[in-house]
Amino acid sequence: MSKLQPIRGTHDLLPDAMRRHRHVVDAAEGAVGRYGYEFMATPVFEATDVFARTLGETSDVVTKEMYTFETKGGDSITLRPENTAGVARSVISNGLQQNLPLKYFYAGPMFRHERPQKGRQRQFHQIGIELIGVAQPLGDVEVIAAGAAVLDALGVKDHAKLELNTLGDTESRAAYRDELVAYLSRFEADLSEDSRRRLNNNPLRILDSKNVRDREIVANAPAFSNSLTGEARAWFDAVKSGLDAIGIAYDLNERLVRGLDYYCHSAFEFTTTALGAQGALIAGGRYDGLIAQMGGPDTPGVGWAGGIERLAMLAKGDWRAPRPIALVPIGAAAETAALPLAERLRAAGYRIDLGFSGNVKKRMKSANHARARAAVLVGNDELAAGKATIRDLDSGDQSEARLESLTHALAPFR
């Protein structure tokens, strides 16, 4: 094992892994493209404020997981831990509220300083979509449907189930928060340390605690659904009936919460049990308050993000490298002729392997290693006759073809 290792929590994407990775991105782009979402990208780093203010000063991501640096000019910048804040910033920066609704798809690296685990890295990659400027429950439905379509395209639908909850509107949440804090305060001494801390700054998160004692206490907590305003309830009902109408099954989960203030109405996760502790494949929700909170015009939004590595581990497909055709020159004269011949075949769309050195045996061996479909042998005999020998490397059959008509003769091996 070499001493020179990548930074903890980061991984190289060698071609085998990269093809798998690309497949997730391409399949997702295709799926959400049918809903009108277009590929875009924001910078990998942003001013620290973009994340610190929007993700909530108390969230784990902000308090202990961000990669934050000071620039030579003295500004604080942060490697993005997620992409929604960056998209929101972009909407404001570019004055995009003039073109609503916006439908964006993104894919790229995110950075969180967490303890690495299976399906959890410090540099990881997400795909995601954002629907900005739609203040109707139908927006939530479409976003969720697009997520389901991505899972379907990747062949992982069977591994995933959709969990759904509502966080209501601001009024509902404030009312519930008071009620919940009142209830939990009676058990403050019994709560876990984490949950006691959350009691002040993030009480909804306690509903999500995995601590056994916390769960017992939470089991009898007042239900959020009772605090919903009529408007919030109607919104949620509309989302549910929209999903029903297109046959997307979901499990209601009142424990599914988001700790961040700007989240409202729909919160959802496509989860799996196939990846150990890392259950979330795609997670998202509505964030109507976000853009306004960042200083932009009051603009609603809803979206989700999915972990590419997690999806790639479950995705079904064939990731082998595409098969080339090997061009095998024999002798000095043939080597000279091979280079322009290779270029001509490449220009015609063929994937041509032309080795840099080696005798026939060596070149044939590496052709086999590259899983080439065919080898094109060109030696003095062939050159003199203006021909090439084509060997089918699967069957071993050989035939001859005139050099001028090679692009046609190789068609079966394309």
Add this chain to the structure above:
RNA sequence: GCGGGUGUAGCUCAGUUGGUUAGAGCGCCUGGUUGUGGUCCAGGAGGCCGUGGGUUCAAAUCCCAUCACUCGCCCCA
């Protein structure tokens, strides 16, 4: 940040109660084949046994520390 497991060849792994030149399979290289791959045969290269310290006549093996990976907690995608 907290707990458990694991670190031996490029990869997957053996390695006895501590004992002499640390092994296998796969992969890689060379040859058997001067213009023909896959199969077969023969040969070869490649290891500071994760790193540092300790115990011992002697450490891949026992002890301590450290780093990395991994599983779980936490958090999330």
